[in-house]
Amino acid sequence: MNKTANTNTNRTDKIISRVTTVVALIVVVCLAIWGIRTLIHQARFEETNDAQVDEYINPVVAKVTGYVDEIRYEENQDVKKGDTLVIIDNSEYAAAQQEAEAALLNARAQIAVIQSNVRTTGQSAKVYESQIAAAKAKLLNQEQEYDRYKKLYDVESATKQQLDRVQAALDVARSDYKSAQNAYEASLGRIDDAKVQLQALEAEIKRREAVVTRNDLTVSYTIIIAPYDGKMGRRTIQPRQLVQAGQTLAFIVDREAGKWVVANYKETQIRHMKVGEDASITIDAFPGKKYTGTIESLSGATGSKFSILPPDNATGNFVKIAQRIPVRIRLKGSPEELKDLSAGMSAIVAVKKERN
Incomplete structure (x- = not known):
């Protein structure tokens, strides 16, 4: 009985030993395959898990x-x-706009008034010009009349009273002629004044139009x-x-600007990277799905140099740490294919090594 039990125990031990050996061999083979694949992958690709999806926010x-x-x-x-998106109450701005439009209309109306004054003054100037011609003719006639009476008076054929009366008429004719000239010049001056006012008012209209445009913009800004x-x-x-x-x-x-991945590679990993190279990307949120991208640029400085307080290795004790270089990789695919990706998602990026 004991002999049979011992035989069964030995047989069980042998089975367990064989199973253990087989399992161990399988584990060793799997580890070897995994190790070989890892080594091959590391030899062919530069990989980092310090990467995130990004887009403009x-x-x-x-x-x-x-x-x-x-x-x-x-x-x-x-x-x-x-x-x-948002509407802001525009009552105050709309009232200011109405006031600016009314001021603009008033300035334009004044333009019409001044232009009418210019035309009226121009007509008056023509009237004064005609009066000058009439006064000049009258003055010439009186001068001739005075010359005749002066000759008659010199030969005692006319009295002093008659000569004085002709002299007075001549003085009146000269005064009328001068008055007509002054009135004509004054009308020309009023025309010039009106033209200056017109220019000033035109400048004011441009200012008012600018105010109206600005108020239009202000009102439009209330609708975001x-x-x-x-x-x-x-x-x-x-x-x-x-x-x-x-x-x-x-x-x-911003969905129109597209999406990209910022991969922070160690400084020892970027020596073979170039703009335009393809990259393989895995998003942690979608582990079974592969994305592709193209290297757009490599940062001009390490990430630490862009920090608010960049490190200064000249102070204190120095410990050498591998720095990270941000690499921007543009994701390929249509917006529909990339719609599930959100800014900030973690990613794993692999870039094939390019050797010279």
């Missing part, structure tokens, strides 16, 4: 101060270029629209809230 800023009248978007809503196709971020404002000019109202993700 821009603020939506208020250009005028006022109370929020309407909010026409929700958080994380897809919007199209030109969609209305989406500058491009995108996706809205978090909503931080409420209706009837007072917002200031320059205040950020929301953030919008």
Whole structure:
């Protein structure tokens, strides 16, 4: 009985030993295959998991101060270029616009009045010009009359009274002629004055038109629209809230500018990288899906140099640390294929080594 039990135990031990050996061999083979593949991959590709999906996230800023009248978007809503996002109460700005338009109309009406005055004064100048001709003719006649009486008086054929009366008429004729000339010159001066006023008023009209244009812009700024196709971020404002000019109202993700990956490679990994090379990208959120991209640029400095407080190795003890160089990789694919990718998603990027 004991002999049979021992035989069964030995047989079980042999089976366990064989199974263990087979499992161990399988594990060793799998590890060897994995190790060989890893070595081959590392020999052919530069890889990093310090990478993120990125796209432009821009603020939506208020250009005028006022109370929020309407909010026409929700958080994380897809919007199209030109969609209305926020409406700010424009009552004050609309009133200022009406006042500016009325002032412009008044200035234009004054232009018409001055132009009419110029025409009227021009007609008056023609009348004074005719009066000058008449006064000149009268003056010539009186001068001739005076010359005749003077000769008669010299030969005692006319009295002193007659000569004085002709002299007085001559003086009146000269005065009338001078008055006509002065009136004509004055009318010309009024025309010149009116033309100067016209130029000044034309300049004022241009200023008024600029004010109207500016007020038009101000009124238009009370309606805030989406500058491009995108996706809205978090909503931080409420209706009837007072917002200031320059205040950020929301953030919008720019879908038109495309998406890219910023891969932070160690400085020892970039010596074979060039602009235009292809890259293989795996997104942590979608591990079973492969994306491709093209290297657009390599940063001109390490990431630490762009920080607010860049390190200074000349101070304190020095510990050498491999620095990271940001590499920008443009994702390939249509917007529909890339729609699931969001800024900030972690990625693994592999770039094939190019050897000279």
